[in-house]
Amino acid sequence: MIVTVTLNPSVDRRICVPQLALGRVQRAVSAHASAGGKGLNVARVVRQLGEEVAATGFLGGRNGEWIAKKLEQDGISGRFASIAGETRSCLNLIDLSDGSSTEVLEPGPEVTEEEMAALLDRIRELAAPETWMIVSGSLPGKCPPDYCGRLVEIASSRGARVVLDSSGEALRSGMLAGPYAIKPNEEEFLQLTGADRFSEERLAALADDLRRRGVRHTIVSLGSEGCAAMLGARLYRAKPPRVKAVNPVGSGDAFVAGLVVAWRRGADDSGALRFAAAVGAANALSEATGDVRQADIKALCERVAVSRL
């Protein structure tokens, strides 16, 4: 089973304006809402790729109810811990003049000790040797960063293969608990290593260190450049064809969904990276966040260049 963990879900609002002008009143051309926060984007793409998926995390208030309904419509099984606080919403402003996207991410609600304990119980129920557990996104409100580490540790100790896609202290704490794989993007990788630019040498050094702590694979996504990955001790690059992005938000989530689905189906290293890079690029081609079309994936897959370095 594939399970996604979204500690800080969000009602993602996507608003298109003809040309973004800060400090001015402007009228939107279109507005949409989707069930977001990284893990829920992953869950939706996993479902679109034809696999069963369960979603867990914290959910509360009106936004939480709205998200639960959306997930049900999309055939995603909700296994959330309820919270008293209100689930956040996040804004993605798309400037139609140049296609750029500006995101404003709310911090998210406070969660209590009892609510945190209830979610760890859910993780215990869901984590098993046949489980692929994807832990994505930020921590809500004042949730302590080491919570992510505790969660990864519980899931891993029950035999689940945990794939971690987070940032800042949550990534650091989760990473030290020895997940199966991590997938930072370039910015997160630079924060993690203190480097001022990406290099394969830095990636190899980080991955070697992490392998000693039990992290088998380290994959860095690099936007339109694709990704660099240390799968075990082997270094790869995968580069999708350049596409004209319509909305790149959620491409990292789509990439993770593709990677886990490919791994679960038994793909080899280059097959898994090829598929993940194509699914990430397919998301950038769709206006919706965390949304891919089979035809795009098929066409892109054939054009992803994978090399072993």
Ligand SMILES: Nc1ncnc2c1ncn2[C@@H]1O[C@H](COP(=O)(O)OP(=O)(O)O)[C@@H](O)[C@H]1O
């Ligand atoms: N403009 C683009 N053209 C082609 N592929 C893209 C583009 N943007 C993203 N992708 C694909 O999506 C993956 C994840 O994108 P990235 O921007 O690195 O993630 P994140 O959303 O986490 O920042 C990339 O590895 C790549 O395969």
Ligand SMILES: O=P(O)(O)OC[C@H]1O[C@](O)(COP(=O)(O)O)[C@@H](O)[C@@H]1O
């Ligand atoms: O949990 P975080 O890190 O605050 O991120 C939340 C936001 O990230 C997104 O999932 C997009 O993430 P990516 O573009 O990195 O895949 C939005 O949909 C969401 O609102």
